Amino acid sequence: MITKREFDMLVLLTETKEVVSQRDMAERLKISAEAVNKTVKELTEKNYCKNGQITQAGLDALEPYRVKRAIFVAAGFGSRMVPITLNTPKPLVRVNGTRIIDTLLDAAVEAGIPEIVIVRGYLGEQFDQLLYKYPNIRFVENPIYNEANNISSAVCVRYLLQNAYVLEADLLLRNKKLIRKYEYETNFLSIPVESTDDWCFATDHNGVITEEKIGGTDCHQMVGISYWSEADGIKLANDLNEVYLSQGGKERYWEQVPLVYKKENYQVHVRECIAEDITEIDTFNELKAIDNRYVTG
Known part of the structure; x- marks a missing residue:
């Protein structure tokens, strides 16, 4: 140690x-x-x-402390990106010529992370195109992506979470250095902000997350990239399944398991970045603002 x-x-x-x-x-x-x-x-x-x-x-x-794998949660529909997602999964949408998920995959490859797993669901077969550029990708199918929240995707890969990044696959990564070869402790990427209406964290003086909430002041705005140590990954496998099988469990977000429902079992640190490092494109209008090729007359 x-x-x-x-x-x-x-x-x-x-x-x-x-x-x-x-x-x-x-x-x-x-x-x-x-x-x-x-x-x-x-x-x-x-x-x-x-x-x-x-x-x-x-x-x-x-x-x-070496990162063993990167797990991408990519099963959802992306309803707020309609109409572009009617025929294309959101992570495969191109922004200025590059697929959104490629910005994350390139960073994982450059960091030397040996195993890459993508949990897919909606239009899942389209993710096969990634194999031409990233032949080592392994796919895990989420057959109930349209019946449950993203906790169902995490349950599908719950035994792979040790020494692993978990990444939302629809983030446009601008700073590749955020994906690293080594991580010391379980952490969640976040942006320190004076105020936000988005999902955010309250922390203690050691930078450990004490609360996940929607909206706050002097807090850390959540970014959908986290890392789980070997010990926490083992605990998370059991806790995810328990919450998922509980009443209303299918409606939960996966990160609520370690941060809300089973938070007594974890010490999750914030890892700070800046807003320019990463962009989450939530709506079609936001996509058009970034890439004018989607603007129609």
Whole structure:
């Protein structure tokens, strides 16, 4: 087990082939030079780094934190994007020539995530076209996508959630670095905002989510990308199924299981990004505002 600071420094060392000065480390990690010096000393004593570069032992120490798979929830109809979704699943809609889901898939591939799973339902056979560019994709069918909320998709892949990202497949990702090779802890991507009418999180002073709600002030607006550690992924498999089988369970959103109905079993941290990093296109009018090729006379 390594500390979060040790983790951050080791990951930084994997991202550069050149020796990083301690001043640069302090700037990139946003910590003091004293903290950098202390952490480098600790890592050197553990043989995790030497002369400013990560060792094989350091890489081995990171291995438990390596992301094993990316799971895409892509089964829904996308009713607010009608008419474009009448013939095309929302994740496959092109924005300025690129399919929405490709922005996420490209990031997962570049991060070296070895397994990619897509849960599909509506017009599911159309997702086969992705295999030409991403031949390693595995599909999981959600046969009741039109009878239940997205918790049904999560239940279909509940045994694959350890060391895994779960991504809404209709997000237009602009910052590929948000999808990473290593993750230290269970987290949900979010944007700190002064106020929002959207789904958001309240957090404690440690950045742990204490409440999921619609609308709030001085909160974190939810982004549909999360990561689940090995231990939390195992718990989530059981909790998802229990909530799904309970009265009204089919109407739940999947993330309500760890954040609302079974939140005592989890510590989910927020991972901050900015609004420019990612765009959720909810309606056809929003699509037209981004891509004028959908504007008709």
